[in-house]
Amino acid sequence: MTVRAVVAGVGHYLPDRIVPNSEFEVSLDTSDEWIRSRSGIERRHIAAPGQTTSDMAIRAARAALADAGLEPDDLDAIIVATSTADFTFPSAATMVQAELGMTKGFAFDVQAVCAGFIYALSNANALILSGQARRVLIIGAETFSKIMDWTDRSTCVLFGDGAGALILDTAEGDGTTSDRGVLSTDLNSDGRYRDILYVDGGVSTQTTGFLRMEGKEVFRHAVEKLAATATTALEKVGLTGADVDWVVPHQANIRIIAGTAKKLGLPMDRVVVTVQDHGNTSAASIPLALSVGKERGQIKRGDLVVTEAIGGGLAWGAVVLRW
Numbered sequence: 001m002t003v004r005a006v007v008a009g010v011g012h013y014l015p016d017r018i019v020p021n022s023e024f025e026v027s028l029d030t031s032d033e034w035i036r037s038r039s040g041i042e043r044r045h046i047a048a049p050g051q052t053t054s055d056m057a058i059r060a061a062r063a064a065l066a067d068a069g070l071e072p073d074d075l076d077a078i079i080v081a082t083s084t085a086d087f088t089f090p091s092a093a094t095m096v097q098a099e100l101g102m103t104k105g106f107a108f109d110v111q112a113v114c115a116g117f118i119y120a121l122s123n124a125n126a127l128i129l130s131g132q133a134r135r136v137l138i139i140g141a142e143t144f145s146k147i148m149d150w151t152d153r154s155t156c157v158l159f160g161d162g163a164g165a166l167i168l169d170t171a172e173g174d175g176t177t178s179d180r181g182v183l184s185t186d187l188n189s190d191g192r193y194r195d196i197l198y199v200d201g202g203v204s205t206q207t208t209g210f211l212r213m214e215g216k217e218v219f220r221h222a223v224e225k226l227a228a229t230a231t232t233a234l235e236k237v238g239l240t241g242a243d244v245d246w247v248v249p250h251q252a253n254i255r256i257i258a259g260t261a262k263k264l265g266l267p268m269d270r271v272v273v274t275v276q277d278h279g280n281t282s283a284a285s286i287p288l289a290l291s292v293g294k295e296r297g298q299i300k301r302g303d304l305v306v307t308e309a310i311g312g313g314l315a316w317g318a319v320v321l322r323w
């Protein structure tokens with residue numbers, strides 16, 4: 001028998017306020033047509049003033065717990081993937097732990113920007129396979145609206161706020177790719193590219209800073225590296241694009257999503273796309289897409305899912321799992 005980390009539940013939360021592209025036409029030299037055609041984004045949710053990342057994370061966590069039919073004390077660990085935690089410390093994860101009323105186990109944050117959920121999922125899988133935790137709640141939650149330069153049209157139109165959560169539970173499989181659960185993971189980073197996507201502030205500058213990006217450069221790395229990491233993750237377990245039921249990509253730009261799918265040899269009707277409604281929600285984008293994809297009836301039990309992301313660092317990776 002082989003230990004597997006199997007999806008037990010999924011859920012998400014989006015703030016009430018929806019900002020359509022047309023709202024940017026008032027304050028910036030931009031247009032709905034430009035944003036739509038260059039990114040595929042039509043609208044995004046923006047957190048209310050005072051609404052924090054941990055607030056959204058808790059709501060997504062409660063939705064995932066309800067979906068799994070579990071109580072907070074059934075969990076052993078919480079990992080929050082975020083670059084926009086409420087405070088420098090404590091972690092958003094311990095804030096979620098306290099709010100859920102969970103008094104045992106452990107909680108910590110993972111910071112790998114838009115690849116954060118892939119890193120968190122991979123680490124949660126490792127905790128389960130090594131026997132250090134039996135049930136792990138993994139959350140991606142971000143308030144990127146708080147690190148936007150709202151005068152910079154090349155970045156502020158691309159991002160949104162939200163949170164998604166997924167629970168992994170320990171199960172036994174027979175060690176084949178027919179097993180449900182995480183089948184393989186592939187993580188990468190290359191700090192030489194740290195200057196093409198970063199925030200120009202932080203503790204050392206005693207400012208929060210704003211997101212800065214060389215969009216064209218990021219785009220160039222994204223398609224190539226996402227297709228490579230997804231292919232590697234599949235190859236690790238002897239699978240190819242032909243075996244995949246759903247690609248659930250990081251939702252940054254429809255042209256990156258389509259370019260990566262094409263490189264993997266997969267038609268767009270096997271890709272879960274939410275970028276039009278959410279924009280880029282960084283570490284929240286994949287759990288949001290998994291939750292929405294399940295709600296839409298796209299992702300079903302037993303489906304082979306490949307999920308991949310890239311972000312600041314650069315950091316990127318992929319996870320292959322059977323839902």
Ligand SMILES: CC(C)(COP(=O)(O)OP(=O)(O)OC[C@H]1O[C@@H](n2cnc3c(N)ncnc32)[C@H](O)[C@@H]1OP(=O)(O)O)[C@@H](O)C(=O)NCCC(=O)NCCS
Binds near residue numbers: 031157219253280310
């Ligand atoms: C940012 C991005 C949408 C720009 O698309 P693009 O096709 O590369 O855009 P182009 O370089 O052809 O056009 C840039 C021009 O549009 C202008 N522009 C930028 N933002 C604009 C906006 N919101 N509205 C109108 N014009 C805009 C620029 O000023 C530039 O003008 P110039 O040529 O006169 O200097 C694209 O590069 C991208 O998505 N990159 C990846 C970003 C990303 O996903 N990052 C997160 C990864 S986690």
